[in-house]
Amino acid sequence: MFCLQVDMGMVRGVPGDPSLPRPSISLSPTGADVTIRCQGQRRDIRFFLHKAGDLNLLRHVDPAGDGAEFRIPTVGRQHGGNYSCSYRNRSEPFVSSELSDPVQVVVVEPSLPRPSISLSPTGVTAPGADVTIRCQGQHWDVTFFLHKAGDSNPQRHMDPAGAGAEFHIPTVGRQHGGNYSCSYQNRSEPFVFSEPSDPVELVVAEPSLPKPIISPSGEVSLGGDVSIRCRGQGQGVRIVLNKGGRHVAHVDSEKSEFEFPIKNVRREQGGNYSCSHHSRSEPFVRWSDSVELVVRG
CATH class of the missing domain: 2.60.40.10 (Immunoglobulins)
Incomplete structure (x- = not known):
């Protein structure tokens, strides 16, 4: 996925030179602060940070080396979005690299009511059984996400008709065991999430274990x-x-x-x-x- 790329590699009217190695970009959150690091393969360059949907370059810095760090000291709702970076050689200030791949800043908003989560059936689940995980919120027109502990990507998401969503696991196996939680986002603010629900544990019976x-x-x-x-x-x-x-x-x-x-x-x-x-x-x-x-x- 690419962002803020205009007309054949042009970045705000500056030609994007495909011969220049594209920079990389990474996120490093620390509490309420976020550092976005841009990394290139050349020295004596100037980096620019872009936010998708914003035609103005957010910041630029003259690094001593081949990388630059951009700090967002106190992240708020307005900072959510897709970010990418580019660079220009100081000797050719009107020639830009193409944009890096984007990274996504997602803001967790404590003021949003936390959703609840439940399992059906409850208790220990036999292999092959069908399980439904239900997430329930207090807002309409939201998208729910189901998270499994240890997995950095939400497993599934859906747009419910109301304030709740059901996620079905049709044939439970060992790989489905673990702790699950859910969160939601308002569709009007796709980079603002609620805090996660309390977790529920899906425990799968394993016939090969010794019987207690x-x-x-x-x-x-x-x-x-x-x-x-x-x-x-x-x-x-x-x-x-x-x-x-x-x-x-x-x-x-x-x-x-x-x-x-x-x-x-x-x-x-x-x-x-x-x-x-x-x-x-x-x-x-x-x-x-x-x-x-x-x-x-």
């Missing part, structure tokens, strides 16, 4: 205390207690087992329990067999 062990089953008196012990394989895992297929509690443990205490037992806490475990770095799990807790009285 759960105990005990039996009876407990109404108002009494009981502990459910889950034992997995390996250390440094997340152990999850499930009731009827739904997440009840979890713990990150350096040990291979953990006891989940249930104090002052209520009638609704009776039922079938199971546990699962997975590495904290890999959200793939294996369920234990289930045990039944019967509440007397």
Whole structure:
């Protein structure tokens, strides 16, 4: 993608010389500040920074070497957009290089309400199942983006008819496990994003993992205390207690087992329990067999 390139390589009326090596451009955010670095292959040149849609060159600098840094000290909504750079030899001030590839400055706006996110179905997901991730906002006429932790590019985006969007994963596999969040942008401000939602974790069951062990089953008196012990394989895992297929509690443990205490037992806490475990770095799990807790009285 190219930007601010006018009529056969002309940049604001200055010929773009295709024999000049095109510069490169990169972004380096630091807190609320952004540095845009332009890099060439020649010395004694002057760099120019361009913003798409703005016919005026934003800044220029005479570097001592073959690169230049342009700082935006406090980024605001007005700074969002596509940037590129060019250079001119000082001995030929009216001959410009062609533009670099663009980089995009996207501004996260704290004043926009954060969206919410939910998974359906909840809990641990069996391989091959269909999953829907729903993002919900408070504004209309917005575009939603779904992000997966560790992936710098939004996986999908869509233009919903209302203030929410649904993203479907039709056949879940190991590669889909992870933490997801969503954000949105107003279509009138394509470089201004909301802050991301809280994350949701998609955990995929993995039949090849060793099955954890759960105990005990039996009876407990109404108002009494009981502990459910889950034992997995390996250390440094997340152990999850499930009731009827739904997440009840979890713990990150350096040990291979953990006891989940249930104090002052209520009638609704009776039922079938199971546990699962997975590495904290890999959200793939294996369920234990289930045990039944019967509440007397």
